[in-house]
Amino acid sequence: xxxxxxxxxxxxxxxxxxxxxxxxxxxxxxxxxxxxxxxxxxxxxxxxxxxxxxxxxxxxxxxxxxxxxxxxxxxxxxxxxxxxxxxxxxxxxxxxxxxxxxxxxxxxxxxxxxxxxxxxxxxxxxxxxxxxxxxxxxxxxxxxxxxxxxxxxxxxxxxxxxxxxxxxxxxxxxxxxxxxxxxxxxxxxxxxxxxxxxxxxxxxxxxxxxxxxxxxxxxxxxxxxxxxxxxxxxxxxxxxxxxxxxxxxxxxxxxxxxxxxxxxxxxxxxxxxxxxxxxxxxxxxxxxxxxxxxxxxxxxxxxxxxxxxxxxxxxxxxxxxxxxxxxxxxxxxxxxxxxxxxxxxxxxxxxxxxxxxxxxxxxxxxxxxxxxxxxxxxxxxxxxxxxxxxxxxxxxxxxxxxxxxxxxxxxxxxxxxxxxxxxxxxxxx
Numbered sequence: 289x290x291x292x293x294x295x296x297x298x299x300x301x302x303x304x305x306x307x308x309x310x311x312x313x314x315x316x317x318x319x320x321x322x323x324x325x326x327x328x329x330x331x332x333x334x335x336x337x338x339x340x341x342x343x344x345x346x347x348x349x350x351x352x353x354x355x356x357x358x359x360x361x362x363x364x365x366x367x368x369x370x371x372x373x374x375x376x377x378x379x380x381x382x383x384x385x386x387x388x389x390x391x392x393x394x395x396x397x398x399x400x401x402x403x404x405x406x407x408x409x410x411x412x413x414x415x416x417x418x419x420x421x422x423x424x425x426x427x428x429x430x431x432x433x434x435x436x437x438x439x440x441x442x443x444x445x446x447x448x449x450x451x452x453x454x455x456x457x458x459x460x461x462x463x464x465x466x467x468x469x470x471x472x473x474x475x476x477x478x479x480x481x482x483x484x485x486x487x488x489x490x491x492x493x494x495x496x497x498x499x500x501x502x503x504x505x506x507x508x509x510x511x512x513x514x515x516x517x518x519x520x521x522x523x524x525x526x527x528x529x530x531x532x533x534x535x536x537x538x539x540x541x542x543x544x545x546x547x548x549x550x551x552x553x554x555x556x557x558x559x560x561x562x563x564x565x566x567x568x569x570x571x572x573x574x575x576x577x578x579x580x581x582x583x584x585x586x587x588x589x590x591x592x593x594x595x596x597x598x599x600x601x602x603x604x605x606x607x608x609x610x611x612x613x614x615x616x617x618x619x620x621x622x623x624x625x626x627x628x629x630x631x632x633x634x635x636x637x638x639x640x641x642x643x644x645x646x647x648x649x650x651x652x653x654x655x656x657x658x659x660x661x662x663x664x665x666x667x668x669x670x671x672x673x674x675x676x677x678x679x680x681x682x683x684x685x686x687x688x689x690x691x692x693x694x695x696x697x698x699x700x701x702x703x704x705x706x707x708x709x710x711x712x713x714x715x716x717x
Contacts, residue, residue: 308365308398316406316412317406317408318420348439373385463485467482487575492578492592497603506530528563541562568591568593588605635701636701639700654685
């Protein structure tokens with residue numbers, strides 16, 4: 289090396305620093321790749337993505353190649369810088385080369401290339417894939433030896449390479465991914481995806497129509513009343529029962545009796561004959577399970593029963609689909625007959641309103657982990673059936689009971705949090 293000119297040595301040193309930058313950016317770029325986007329690009333046939341995916345299947349080999357190469361070029365650079373510095377500054381050059389090379393490698397060989405690779409991982413990783421594949425073959429003996437020793441040490445610590453393949457997204461993590469993807473997914477589609485994930489937490493109890501609100505045909509009524517109900521019904525399918533919905537006879541589809549109804553030939557016997565066997569659903573059945581059950585049994589409506597076999601409500605396929613795509617309307621709030629906005633900013637809400645519907649329509653956070661309705665929430669907190677004009681605070685919301693009837697809260701006035709804050713701080717901007 290003593291015969292080599294200083295200029296050539298400086299040129300070689302520059303190449304070594306550039307090589308250090310290559311290995312540093314390769315490491316960060318490869319490790320920063322979005323694995324799910326990488327899999328998507330690989331399935332689309334992008335060759336660079338397939339190569340990167342194969343290399344990431346064995347991260348020990350990939351990191352071994354990068355680190356072995358990086359250490360080799362850094363050691364060579366340090367030795368070469370010392371030789372050049374001694375030529376120029378004599379014995380003082382050893383200290384000078386140490387300080388100078390440390391600064392140069394940190395800036396040009398580490399920080400800058402790694403920052404660039406972190407900001408643009410795909411652009412870097414896809415370009416360095418082919419050179420790294422060649423280096424993996426060239427450095428295989430050294431990398432194999434280093435990996436064998438390293439993996440043996442990891443096994444002593446209870447870590448194996450299979451752990452790298454075991455990491456999968458949980459439902460909560462997937463929900464975070466969908467939330468963070470707001471720039472690439474329209475709000476409507478984002479809400480639909482989140483609703484699908486939320487179905488695992490919800491049961492038919494959360495969306496069913498309570499039995500006292502179920503609309504159906506009582507066979508104990510006289511025929512004129514029954515005929516009038518059928519002619520004015522807005523529903524396609526109606527439950528048919530005797531006296532009480534627990535004595536359900538079946539479900540009748542309006543299409544099955546339309547011809548008889550138009551000719552005034554419908555009798556009680558014809559109505560019973562047109563009924564389809566009722567379909568019962570155990571309470572607390574998860575929504576995603578019930579959706580599959582509706583598909584499996586070719587049903588669109590079912591009776592929800594409790595542990596004693598009593599009917600407690602109805603749930604339809606449309607109810608479940610609305611949990612995914614939203615209400616089949618462009619304006620949600622006016623469609624709710626339970627929520628009544630007031631001029632002073634408060635809301636008068638029926639006690640039978642579902643807490644989930646209130647939270648969804650008004651973007652509130654009333655607790656949903658217990659009772660399903662507003663009446664149930666209030667009676668649980670007070671531990672008795674209250675009189676009117678009683679006030680309480682639940683989860684930061686101020687509630688005033690306006691009416692109680694038939695052992696239940698009928699209507700409640702609720703102050704939103706922002707309205708309460710405005711009243712408490714009238715001078716705030």
